[in-house]
Amino acid sequence: MAVVAQLAGHSRSAYTTSPVSDPSTSPRTRAWVEVRLDHLRENAAAAQRAISATAGLVPMVKAEAYGLGMLPVVDALRTLPGGVAPWAFGVATVSEGEKLRQSGYDGRVLVFSPTPPDEYSRAAAARLTIGLSEAAAVERLAAAAAGEAEPLPFHVEVNTGMGRAGFPWQEARTWGPAVAAAMGTLRWEGIYTHFHSADEPPKEPTEEQVERFRAAVADLRELVHSPVLHVANSAGTLRFGGFGYDLARPGIYLYGGRAGPDTHPRPVVSLRARIVLVQDVEPGATAGYGATYRAAGPERWGTLAIGYGDGVPRALAGGGRVLVRGRSVPIIGRISMDMTTIDLSDIPAAAVGDIATLIGENGTARIDVDDVAEQCGTISYEILTRLGSRLPRVYLEREQGS
Numbered sequence: 001m002a003v004v005a006q007l008a009g010h011s012r013s014a015y016t017t018s019p020v021s022d023p024s025t026s027p028r029t030r031a032w033v034e035v036r037l038d039h040l041r042e043n044a045a046a047a048q049r050a051i052s053a054t055a056g057l058v059p060m061v062k063a064e065a066y067g068l069g070m071l072p073v074v075d076a077l078r079t080l081p082g083g084v085a086p087w088a089f090g091v092a093t094v095s096e097g098e099k100l101r102q103s104g105y106d107g108r109v110l111v112f113s114p115t116p117p118d119e120y121s122r123a124a125a126a127r128l129t130i131g132l133s134e135a136a137a138v139e140r141l142a143a144a145a146a147g148e149a150e151p152l153p154f155h156v157e158v159n160t161g162m163g164r165a166g167f168p169w170q171e172a173r174t175w176g177p178a179v180a181a182a183m184g185t186l187r188w189e190g191i192y193t194h195f196h197s198a199d200e201p202p203k204e205p206t207e208e209q210v211e212r213f214r215a216a217v218a219d220l221r222e223l224v225h226s227p228v229l230h231v232a233n234s235a236g237t238l239r240f241g242g243f244g245y246d247l248a249r250p251g252i253y254l255y256g257g258r259a260g261p262d263t264h265p266r267p268v269v270s271l272r273a274r275i276v277l278v279q280d281v282e283p284g285a286t287a288g289y290g291a292t293y294r295a296a297g298p299e300r301w302g303t304l305a306i307g308y309g310d311g312v313p314r315a316l317a318g319g320g321r322v323l324v325r326g327r328s329v330p331i332i333g334r335i336s337m338d339m340t341t342i343d344l345s346d347i348p349a350a351a352v353g354d355i356a357t358l359i360g361e362n363g364t365a366r367i368d369v370d371d372v373a374e375q376c377g378t379i380s381y382e383i384l385t386r387l388g389s390r391l392p393r394v395y396l397e398r399e400q401g402s
């Protein structure tokens, strides 16, 4: 595998598409995140196969592409397998959209959260396509776009049960005409909704949301000319084929997180840290704040150069494991901000400088991001988006022919 680029923290200036070969600039000295761009593209291809051949993909790259680094991910997905470009990229904030524009991306950018009142003019200036959830938002956007040469496209969100955003699905006959009245400076391009339970085994709640969406769209038929329709997150894409609509908006699945039962993404993210200290300790020795762990006999401990300040959840202590030399060993005591202690008693050969894998493959063993999330009582999304800015991102491509 070749390292194609590295991104220290999330700063764009540190991102380069040229190969990193100088060992003195290696980001793999302390702790780092590896991102398999080839697997990312395979997951995107699987998402595209799950929807109809004519449907478009809107990869969700909000929150720095779920912590992986937005610009390198956008670069990797700019041309999807099969040669097609994504219909758009999806973000959550105006700033994220501006960052995409500054990187030179001039395709569609969809912004999927209600926009704060003071950001409409920036959204219009960057020609972002924002999702609107109320009549007042339509007016604000129309005012912000008034000076633009071309009508600014927007999408309307319909609330079918998610509750956090969107016009109420039952009242489309009421708000629809108010939205349509703003045409001129604006162009009504799309209508969408968002699922709350598509990743859970029962499919009925999702089907009910689609019924509601259909009813709302039917009520809007005379007001908007063939809008693009979209409903599916990763689970809606992989488990329901995007319901045959025009676009799908996968996020977590692209990045290697499961999107409900029977979805099998290729792993994309690995989290690794060096062992920086190895000690043989006496029975009764204690590890970590609160001295919650006590050696039962003579033990060999290792200190990893990574902690909760890097995004390793404290909740991973007490059951969490890491891979060293292809074997699984336990985390002991509490996780500190910058360090984590592991029990290396079963691996006598372990040494300072060894790499420990907290997420990812090592030999034949593997820890999935979903395993870590489950161990911590959370979801893969939270584990990934909290990976710290202190961790360099290392982007890997399968080498030609390997």
Ligand SMILES: *Cc1c(COP(=O)(O)O)cnc(C)c1O
Pocket (backbone or CB within 6 Å): 060, 062, 112, 194, 232, 233, 234, 235, 249, 250, 251, 252, 253
């Ligand atoms: C984040 C988001 C998605 C992607 O959801 P995943 O579960 O990560 O696939 C899709 N649509 C909207 C509106 C979102 O906010």
